[in-house]
Amino acid sequence: MKFKPEMLKAYFVCGSQDVPEGLFETIVEQAIKAGITAFQFRDKGNASTLSPIDRAAMAMKLRGRCAEAGIPFIVDDNVELAKQVNADGIHVGQSDEKIQQVVAEVGDQMIVGLSCSNAKEVEAANSIDGIDYYGSGPIHPTGSKADADPVIGFDGLKQLVSLTDRPIVAIGGITVDDLSNVIKAGASGSAVISMIAQSDDIDGVVKAMLEA
Numbered sequence: 001m002k003f004k005p006e007m008l009k010a011y012f013v014c015g016s017q018d019v020p021e022g023l024f025e026t027i028v029e030q031a032i033k034a035g036i037t038a039f040q041f042r043d044k045g046n047a048s049t050l051s052p053i054d055r056a057a058m059a060m061k062l063r064g065r066c067a068e069a070g071i072p073f074i075v076d077d078n079v080e081l082a083k084q085v086n087a088d089g090i091h092v093g094q095s096d097e098k099i100q101q102v103v104a105e106v107g108d109q110m111i112v113g114l115s116c117s118n119a120k121e122v123e124a125a126n127s128i129d130g131i132d133y134y135g136s137g138p139i140h141p142t143g144s145k146a147d148a149d150p151v152i153g154f155d156g157l158k159q160l161v162s163l164t165d166r167p168i169v170a171i172g173g174i175t176v177d178d179l180s181n182v183i184k185a186g187a188s189g190s191a192v193i194s195m196i197a198q199s200d201d202i203d204g205v206v207k208a209m210l211e212a
Contacts, residue, residue: 015043103130138172161186179212
């Protein structure tokens with residue numbers, strides 16, 4: 001699947017640790033039906049309820065659902081799993097597997113995303129070929145990531161957008177009220193976990209993301 005910046009508009013990131021036990025598949029299914037433009041499978045940490053075997057099976061199942069819906073299935077920080085399920089993309093953080101290594105391994109077959117939270121990281125990434133987009137934030141403090149970088153806010157986001165020609169998806173504690181500010185700052189869209197995962201109105205939230 002070829003990368004397009006529009007894929008970042010309503011980007012849902014989720015794993016079993018982000019939802020009540022047993023509801024992971026149902027919530028992702030609802031989000032896909034509601035019209036998300038990309039899904040990132042990020043199942044990790046002590047709170048994950050999936051064993052390695054179950055994780056691979058779930059990834060395979062959700063990968064199939066994304067394919068049916070025509071949206072990219074992106075795996076967080078696990079090149080082996082991404083290759084195993086023939087994912088559309090891989091997303092890595094600064095402390096994850098070396099980005100050059102990831103690009104060399106799967107860059108010609110997969111969309112590659114990289115987390116960049118400051119000017120230094122963006123400028124370093126700009127010189128590396130094969131990265132399709134950056135995930136930048138956190139915009140606000142976030143409870144979904146124990147090791148989150150310092151908050152950058154909309155001004156910080158705007159600055160990072162100005163430093164690169166690559167599309168940026170904003171991340172970190174984003175709410176429905178923030179969506180238009182994310183777009184005004186020049187980002188291509190928002191990547192969210194709890195805004196969808198913990199919503200009573202997934203259809204409404206995704207609609208707001210698409211209309212921002």
